[in-house]
Amino acid sequence: MLAILIRWLGHASFQVKSNGKNIYIDPYEGTYAEKADLVLVTHSHFDHCDPSKIEKVRKDDTLIMAPSDCTSKIKGKIKSLKPGEKTTVGDITVEAVHAYNYKRFRSPGNPFHPKGLGVGYIIRIGDKTIYHAGDTDFIPEMKELRNINLALLPTGGTYTMDNHEAAEAALAMNPQIVIPMHRWTTNPEEFRKEVESRSAIKVVVPGLGEDYRL
Helix, strand or coil: CCEEEEEECCCCEEEEEEEEEEECCCCCCCCCCCCCCCCCCCCCCCCCHHCCCCCCHHCCCEEEEHHHHCCCCCCCCEECCCCCCEECCCCEEEEEEEEEECCCCECEECCCCCCCCEEEEEEEECHHHHHHHCCCCCHHHHHHHCCCCEEEEEEECCCCCHHHHHHHHHHHHHHCCCECCCCCCCCHHHHHHHHHHHHCCECCCCCCCCCCCC
8 A cells, every 4th residue: 555644844735655656735834854845825915925935945957836926936947727627747746726715815805815816636546646735615516525535624724714614625525644734823622623523524633743554
């Protein structure tokens, strides 16, 4: 069975390792000692698209997947996917999906994350599927997602879903496992209690730098 290790680096930053390949998602917080084969950036905000971290882990052949408004900030081999588009890197398939706010605004009519600014990613490695939601509300498109082994969902409120909304999103998608992220001062145990009391979904709350084996 193909082993997949997921490490929470802080905020929305994760490292995914499998079959000799190293993936970073939204590298911003945490330690970046290993070079990347693939970097996934969900959107252009500084706490998700950090050029210094990307440059630190980039090799000549590292593929960086990021929305088009990130490309002027970073160097290297860059590919942008729109929701519904996918690409394959070796035995890894990455598909972009929608991520946006419809109820959280900087000012009236001006969402923190307007539709089209950023994306989430569905990563398929062997027979496992990981969903990184990016910065988003509980949007209708989430209800169409199926067969997710691990969902990485923001729970911090203010800019994204809060604990309750993320729990509703998890229940709608019904993944096997959920890890809360981008959680600011919210209590992940409240998220765990709501999800696990209402479903068979397992909630994992890793410590910083802790590996979870999928």
